[in-house]
Amino acid sequence: MTHYTPTPYLRSGHLQTMYASIYDGSATKNDITYQRQLLEFENGGNASLDWAVPLTPLPENTPTLVILHGLTGGSHENYIRGLLQIIARPPINYRAVVYNARGCGFTNVNTPQLFNASITDDFREALRHIQKQVGEKTPLIGIGFSLGSNILVKYLGEEKEKTPLIAGISVSNPFDLLNSNIFMDQGFFTRNVYSYRMADNLKNIFLQNKDVMLTHGEIVLEEVLAAKTIRQYDDACTKKMSNYTTVNNYYRDASCSRVIEHVRVPLLCINALDDPISIAHSIPLDEIKVNPYIVLVGTKHGGHLGWFEYTYRPSRWIDKPIAEFMIAMFQAKSGVQLDKETALESAKLIRKVRFPSTPPLTPA
Structure with a gap:
């Protein structure tokens, strides 16, 4: 079973977290570009959507990833750009859009309301706009990082079966704020x-x-x-x-731990047990155990939004299980498997990662 082995000189949660804050990711720094849309909410507030510009035109109903950033973050964050270099580029080539919350991603506000962990109506409205733009039949997966993952899971718990998302991914979630x-x-x-x-x-x-x-x-x-x-x-x-x-x-x-047991789509939650910000003690284990839709992965190391591996030029291990889960969910929804050549290239790119024993992904 493939597992996460941290960079030898970044074995503590603090070192992983601090390295994540200064990580350059030069390979992805300028490769991903965006086309921005301003989003006006019904209540008069505003945010923005940054669509990753594909290298070639994408077919209709291309699977689409909807990304929620962390506190005060945005589409510029290295943990987002690094993932998009895998997901939004050949051979996987999915569509991706980053939801920049109020005041984030260099988007100024026009009402006295900034990024707020308790507000899910903004994301709900943004998701309706995204779905309308890509088409009703386009499969959507949501992924949130840090506080963005709390908002995503809170939204999923509130929506239950009504969400247009076919699955969700939560990374470094604080759960209990x-x-x-x-x-x-x-x-x-x-x-x-x-x-x-x-x-x-x-x-x-x-x-x-x-x-x-x-x-x-x-x-x-x-x-x-x-x-x-x-x-x-x-x-x-x-x-x-x-x-x-x-x-x-x-x-x-604002805490998603209150409603996580009501999530009714497949949800992958990945947290590092040495995370100094989203602490392991806040993971709602009992609520997750009673919900068969949730897979919880806890790694011994990784820090907050870190998970760096390799000694020379460290890179994020976390992108691999994210990519594998995403491909599996989109394929399960569409019933269409990748062709052999594409599948081999994808496997080389993300390296297969098997998850530890957890509750089943689909309800019994």
């Missing part, structure tokens, strides 16, 4: 490095949209700028713009 945040604030390193850095990124997006955000009467600029942790930022901004009485209530409401 309140528990993960408490853990992060308790550790000196996690509070003063990870939480501080992420709060800084949130403040930068706020400042890029300062004039619009300050039209919300309850948000005070000085309080936002004084935030040194995610919790302090959410208390000064997110709680107010989303009308929560406390930050804890926001975290509870």
Whole structure:
């Protein structure tokens, strides 16, 4: 059985996480280009969709991957571009679109509402737009990274059988935002490095949209700028713009762990057990065990959005099981297998990965 072996000098979760934040991925840096669409929501807010530009025209009903980025991220992130170099290029050649949430992916907002983990209606509306554009018969799979995976799984749990997605993939999901945040604030390193850095990124997006955000009467600029942790930022901004009485209530409401047992499409969840941000203690094991639609993969190493392997020029192992699962789901939906030559090329590209023993993928 093929398994994940971390880069020898990146064996700790902290090292994997920090390397992920500075990883250049030069092989994918300029290979993937996008065509952007601005998305106007029914409530007046806005976001954007970045469609990966194919090398050649794609046939009608080409399987399509819908991607949700992490906190303050976007289509520019190296973990997204690296995956697209495999999925959106020959021989696999699927269509892919990145959903940039409010204020993310260098998309300015026009209402005082930024990226919010509790809001699934935005993604729901974006998905309707995507489905209309690619056609009702086009199979869609959603994949979320970090906080984006929490939004995806929360959406899937709310929608149950009604989602147009045939499957979902969750990577480095925090699952329980309140528990993960408490853990992060308790550790000196996690509070003063990870939480501080992420709060800084949130403040930068706020400042890029300062004039619009300050039209919300309850948000005070000085309080936002004084935030040194995610919790302090959410208390000064997110709680107010989303009308929560406390930050804890926001975290509870936003956590996908509340609804994951209601997911009714095949869902692959991959988390590293040494992830210092999306901690293993927050994985809702009991809820996953009672849901036969979910496959949970926990690796001993990998950090947060890391999973780097090889000593020389490390690259992400995680792209391989993602690609394998995606191909299997699209083929199961269409009933069409890859031709022999394409299958061999795909196998060489992603190297077959077999998952550990888990609950069955389809309901009994």
